[in-house]
Amino acid sequence: MKSLKINSLLISGLIFVFLIIFSLLLSSGETIAQEEEEEICEKKEITVIARDSQGNFIPNINFEIWSQTEDVDGQPKPGVKFASGKIDSILGKGIASFSDEENIDYCLKMWDKNKIIGEFWFYDDLTADCGQSVEITEQLGAIHFVLRNAENNLVKNKEFSVYTQRYDADDNPIKEKEDLVTKLNSSTEGESVIYVASRNRSLDGEGEDYYVFETNGDQGGTFIMYDIIVNDSDTTDVEYIFSxxxxxxxxxxxxxxxxxxxxxxxxxxxxxxxxxxxxxxxxxxxxxxxxxxxxxxxxxxxxxxxxxxxxxxxxxxxxxxxxxxxxxxxxxTDEEWSPSEGTCEADSKLTVITRNYWSDLISDINFELYEQTIDIDGKPAADTKITNGSTNENGSGSVLFNPDPRKTYVLKIYDKNPKAGEFWFFDNIKFTCGEDKEFIKYLSSINIVLRDADENLKKNQKFSLYTQKIDIDGDPIKEKDDLISSSLTTSEEGIATIYLADDHPYINDKKGTYIFTSIGENNTEFVEYNIDIINEREIDFNYIFSDIVFEIKDAAGNNMPLKRKLEFMNQEKSSAGDYYTNKTIKSLELDNSGQVKLEYPAGNYAARIKDDAGKYINFWNIEIKNQARTNKKLITPLLRVSPYDENNNLMPENTAISIYNMASDEAGAYYKNDKIISVKTNALGYAETILTPDVYLIIFKTNNKEYGEAIQTKNGVLQKINLKASSNLLIEVGKVYNIDLSQPQSNALVDKLKGYILLQVEENGEAWYVDESSRSRYYMKNGSAAYDMMKKFGLGITNENLKKIEIGLDNRLEEYDYDGDGLHDKLEEALGTDVFNSDSDNDGYSDGAEVKNGYTPLGSGKFIFDNNLSEHLKGKILLQVESKGEAWYINPKDGRRYYMKDGDSAYQIMRYLSLGITNENLSKIEENSL
CATH class of the missing domain: 2.60.40.1120 (Carboxypeptidase-like, regulatory domain)
Known part of the structure; x- marks a missing residue:
């Protein structure tokens, strides 16, 4: 019983303790939750808008939000700063957010140029509670300055200062300046606005109502205007005139x-x-x-x-x-005036500011000022140099000098060379004594970007620029004149910007046409002519270092043996018209795929590679295209010999095939000469060897007898020879061989395509003209090339015969037709019709309609065409020898003549009238160059 009592008491005590602890935990949880609830105060968001007296929003005004409190006199004052911001120039408002659980009343500080002088304070206007978004708009007082000279012209880009004005002991303004508010500029509009507070919007209500304007005159002296009063929320207009x-x-x-x-x-x-x-x-x-x-x-x-x-x-x-x-x-005066002599006593400041096409400032540009004179032809020219300077990192340069007000000056600006590519400004520049002048000059430039044929940037690539010589007619020729600089580089960024002038305003020999040169990978000079600069413009010069990729295979499509070298050669032409070479430019080792790449300037070259006997196989007319990659496939001859025994069975593997060169006599008979190579048959029963085109004797041996055949190998051709152990092929001492060495019959493809313009449809649409006389194709890169073709291949024709060929029209030609008669102006000039009259002969029919239907546009009747003549001249370029040498192309498709005014017209017309061709078929026509 005693034990039971003790246990009951123990249990009761434990229950009591548990209840106390549980109560404490509940109480603690309620307290924590209450504290957490009291600590949460979501952010307040304030949107601030500033407007002028016209109600327009004011951009870029700065603001701060402070808690509002009171000083000891009960006046509102700022307490703690909580946020700051700036009014967006696009949206017209500024937004600030912050957390503050202690305050709901705030004051707003706003300012334009100066945070502590002339700033605005707005009290009792702003209340915000936790999580609340509030918008506040305030109207700001301002001073609007307009500056004019005494002739009422706006004074632009003039710097001036704004100060607060001092007060005397009686709180009246006096004519003295106090604190600098800011420095302003009248800008290109001749005006400027500053937002400043009146007294009642100052921090303590005891600020300034009056402000002071101050500036220095262009001729000296300090101009001051006092008592510029600012009223709350109003704009004060100040129009200041320089007396x-x-x-x-x-x-x-x-x-x-x-x-x-x-x-x-x-x-x-x-x-x-x-x-x-x-x-x-x-x-x-x-x-x-x-x-x-x-x-x-x-x-x-x-x-x-x-x-x-x-x-x-x-x-x-x-x-x-x-x-x-x-x-x-x-x-x-009491006497007639006598002029004084010499320069001014007072200095003048010349300031030169240089900008590019995009108005960006340019540093490190040099300038010189010269006295201006008149040359022997009565044109303005530079005389004595007076002073010089250069622009700093801000694109501005200034120099002091003593001008002569009687003189006119000329300004020279240059980047790299004072004597080549320089800018001259004949602007009737004059200075009065003590007068400062500022000139802003926009300089033309060229951005040079260099790339390899894979279009990778060539960084830190050195290059040179030259002026280009001109002929007696003032046209540029492909010769260097003056070096501008030889130490230029594309830098690590892969670009170089050079500032160069266009044509000199008075000196005809100074044209804005330049030459680019650079040394490439193989120590060769790449050159580009006719780089024209445009006044105050920026041009991009993207230059690609041309290269050629050789792919060399035999006539069966097999790669050349490893380590076989290709020799890249110069190409010359003898007086007889035969090609030859006398210089190896580069020896190139083929890779595993039979390819090799070489960076080299554009031009026509030769190449050669040794055959299996050590003799050279020559390839001519290898053209490297300018600023592009040329892919050139070279095909060597291949001789495949299959020997058969007396029973017409293939000889076993490793049968030796001996090859001899041959000697000839005056009668053209050939004889066995020296052995040059021996090859063996493979498991398929034939032997292969690459041999340069020539006459050879092919021999094999069976049953102690030799059998052979004389053949002529041909470049790029797989020749299969079946040698049989027959009596007619038996080799005997002194045996004579007669070989027909006549040229193969004319290429049927050339006969079909002569006179056509061919477009490589499997490439980039390169255009080729097939000349009937040379039976070769010529690359027509651009209008310049087309013009050269007109001169080279043109045939003379009389006006009478030309009339017998129908006129061709093509509405795809991008030429101007002033009178809208269907004949472009260039064609009308050639025909002699009126470019301003759609009906030159006034017969009621337009010139275009008459030409299209075979009627003459210059009178009555129809043209009389000679179809036999046009058929005979298809594909030809005709020149009117009895006129001004006008050029016409006879289209092989329709036999009509198409007028080619110049190179660009020729290029456009001939491309429109072209035929597409595959690379395979194009390769069958020999390539040539002008």
Missing amino acids: DIAFYIKDIEDNPFPANSKLEIYEQTINYDNEKTTGGKIRDVYTNDKGLAIFENPAGIYAAKTMGGDGKYYYFYDLEMYDQERNIIYLT
């Missing part, structure tokens, strides 16, 4: 002083005798052609002097400058 005096200076005869007469301006003072006299000298001004000299300076009383014809000075006093207006004063 000046217009002096008209005349002599005793009432004649105006001549241009560039000097008038010296001084401060006016009183001497010890209480007489007016000159004080400190301010500056010199000079008259124009009407005897007018302008003196711009702040308001005041001035004195002046000038020299008379007797060499004595004449003095003038009480010359009053009115504030913000022009005063006209007439000065008259």
Whole structure:
């Protein structure tokens, strides 16, 4: 029983303790949850908008949000800064978000240029609770400045300063400046706006209502305007006029002083005798052609002097400058005027700013200022160099010098070379004494990007630029003239920008046409001519270093043996028209696939490779195309010999085939000569060997007898020879062989395609002209090549015979037709019809309709065509020898003549009239070059 009591008490105690702990845990949880609930305060978001007095939003205004509190006098003041931002220039608003659980009342600070002077404070306007989004719009006071000279012209890009104005002890504004608010610029519009607060929007309500304008004059002097008042939320318009005096200076005869007469301006003072006299000298001004000299300076009383014809000075006093207006004063001397000599005493500053086509500033550009003179032809020219300088990293360069107001100056700017590719600006540049001038010049440029034929950038590639020579007619020729620089490089970025001038305004020999050169991988010079610069424009010159990829196979399509070398050669042509070579340019080792690549300039070359006997196989007319990759497949001859025994069975494997060269006599008979190579048959029963085209004797032996046949090998051809052990092939001492060495019959494909323009449809549409005379194809790269073809292949024809060939029309030609008659203007010029009259013969039918239907557009009747003549001339280029050499192409398809005004027209017409051709068929026509 006692034990049971103890256990009951123990259980009761444990239950009691458990209840106490559980109660404590519940209480603790409620407290934590309550604290967490009290700590959560979502962010407040404030949207700030600023507007001017017209209600327009103001971009780029800065703002800060502060808690609002009170000072000891109960006045609102900022407490703690919580957020800041800037009003977006596009959206017209700024957004700031922050967390603050202690405050709901805030004040807003806004400013334009200066954070602590002239800033705005807005109290009692902003309340925000946790998680609340609030928008606040405030209207800002402003000063709108417009600057003009005394002739009421806007003064643009003028720097000036805005200050607060000082107050006296009675809180009245006095004519003294205090704190600098900011420096402004009147911009290209001649105006500027600054947003500043009135007194009641200052931090403590005791700020400024008055501001001060200050700037330096172009001729010197400090111009100041006081008492510019700003009212809350309003815009104050300030139109400031730079005061000046217009002096008209005349002599005793009432004649105006001549241009560039000097008038010296001084401060006016009183001497010890209480007489007016000159004080400190301010500056010199000079008259124009009407005897007018302008003196711009702040308001005041001035004195002046000038020299008379007797060499004595004449003095003038009480010359009053009115504030913000022009005063006209007439000065008259007692003698005729005598001009003073020499340069100004006061310095002038020349500032040159250089920009590219995109208006980006250009650094490290050099400039020089010259006196301007007149050359023997009466054209402006540079004379004595006066000063020079260069632009800094900000694209601006300034120099001081003492100008002569009577002189005109010319400005030269250059990048790499002061004597080649330089810019000349004949802008009638003149300086008055103490006058500063700024010139902004936009320079034309060329961006040079170099690539290999795989279009990989050639970084840090050195290159040179030259001016290009011109002929007596002023046209560029393919010769270098003056070196601009030989130390140019594309840098690590793979691009180089060079600033070059276009045509000189007065010197015909200085054309804006340049030459690019660079040394390629094989120490050879790549050259590109006719690079034309356009005034104030940027051109891109993307140059590809041409190369050629050789693929060499035998006539059966097999790769050449390993380590076989291809010799890349120059190509010459003898007076008899035969090709020859006398120089190995590069020896190239073929890779496993029978290919090799060589970077080399465009041109026509030769190549050769040794055959199995060590003799050379020559390949001619290998053209490397300019700025492109040329893929050239070379096919060697292959001789396949299958020997048979007397029973017409193939000889066993490893049967020896001996090959001999042959000697010939005067009668053309051939004889066995020296053995040059021996090959053995394979498991298929034949032996193969590569031999250069020549005459050979092929021999095999069976049953102690030799049998053989004489053959002529041909380049690029697989020749299969079956040698049989027959009596007619038995080799005997002194045996004579007669071989027909006549050329093969004409290529049927050439006969079919002569005179056509062929387009490589399996490549990039390269155009080729098939010439009937040479039976070769010529690459027509562009209009220039087409023009060369017109000159080379043109045949003369009389006007009478030309009329017998029907005129061809093609509406695909991109030529202008002024009168809309269906004949483009160039064709009408050739036909003699009126380009401005759609019906030249006024017969009621348009010129185009008449030509299309076989009627003459210059009279009555029809053309009389000779189909036999046009058939005979198909594919020819005809030149009118009785006229101006007009060129016509006779289309082989329709026998009609198509007019080719120039190279570009020829290129366009001939491509439109072309035929597509596969690479395989094209390779069957021998390639040639102009």
